[in-house]
Structures are given as structure tokens and as C-alpha cells.
Amino acid sequence: MEINKGIKNNLKQLVIELINGNFSKLVSTGQAGRLTEEEIRTALYECNGELTPPPEEAYDTIEIYSVENGTNPAWAVDFDLWINNERSDLTLSCTVIQDDKGEFQISIDDLHVL
Template sequence: MSTLDRRIVALLRQVIAWLVDRDFVAVEARSRGVRLSADLIRQAVDEYGRTLVTPPDEAFWDIDAIPVANSDERVWSVRFDLWTQEEGRSDLSLECTVIIDRGSLHLEIDNIHVP
């Protein structure tokens, strides 16, 4: 796993921890509110109707991260299945964009939904 991969995994782990803790304001702050506000994130989780839990470590071994072609910066489109107390790996997924600009990681939450 490369340094870049570790940084993206660490970022995802933090976002997932906030989602599990229902700290939607922290998710919005980290993503600068681009695309989804704390209220929209809360609504998506509440509508799913199950209790989010921290995924097992092995869930982070195979993250669906695809480099975005023809972008000026290094940009990754990331999809990660969320886990619930009731189901284990659920149908609910987090979709986000990670932008690496001058060594900093920027996050945009694109969607939280059942594909």
C-alpha cells in the first residue's frame, strides 16, 4: 500500500468514525459542505433506518478508489460500503471525491445512498 493509499484510508476511517458517532457537522466541516450539508447527510443515514457501526479492518483493504482521468490535480473517486449493526456490510454506501493538492487531501461527499 502506498503512502497515498494510507492517507486516503486514514481519511475514510475518520469520516466513517464521524458517521458512526452521528457527528454529521464534523463530516460537513471536513468536506467544507461541498455537495452535502450535515442535514442532508443526517437525512440519508436516518432514512436508511439502521445503526451504523465501524467496519472491520479488512473492509478497508479493498476500497473502491478510481483515479479521475484528465484532472489537473490528483483526484480519486471513492466508494465505500457502510456497515450496520443489523446487517454487517450494508447496501448503503459513501461516495466521495478525494483531491490531493500540494500535499493536502481535500474531501467532497458526493452521496450517501443505496446504489
């Protein structure tokens, strides 16, 4: 499946927020999904390194699957995060929903080793 630019841009922004440690912002905007600030912090702390920006081409390897979500288009997204400037086994799993205005809303489902 070709990666939609809106999905890719939302994912990039979410990764930047994680790298910058803006966990409270993610929680307040609903982008943290079911996770709390502490759960995000713990998952990233346990990765034994520093979360670093992935190279641009890493966003071409997003695993994306169309999912049923009522009337609006939705996708499940898995993306390998980068630790100490290397691809890690820590995976960011998200749901992206396109709202009635055509805007993409992203939220974290999980941060886990995959």
C-alpha cells in the same frame, strides 16, 4: 489499483465522524461536500439500523478510480458502510484530492443505496 494509505486514512476518519454523528463538523470543514447536515442525517436514518464501525479489512475493499481534476491528483471513492455490524447496501461516495503539499482532502459526493 492499490489503495493509498492517505486515502484510506482519510476515509476511515470520515466514516468515524459519520458514526459519531459529527455532521456539523463535516459541513463546517467542507467534508460534507454538497450535502447538508439534514441530508446526511436523513440518509443514515433511512438505512434502518445503526451505523457501526466496519472491520479493518473492509477498508481493503474500497472501490477507487482516478479522475481528472486539473493539476492535482484526484480519486473517486465508493465504500460500503456497515449497519448493525454488517455490510450494508448504503454506499458512501467521495472525492479525494491530493493538494500541493501532498495532503489528502476528502469530501462526500453522496450517500446512497448501490
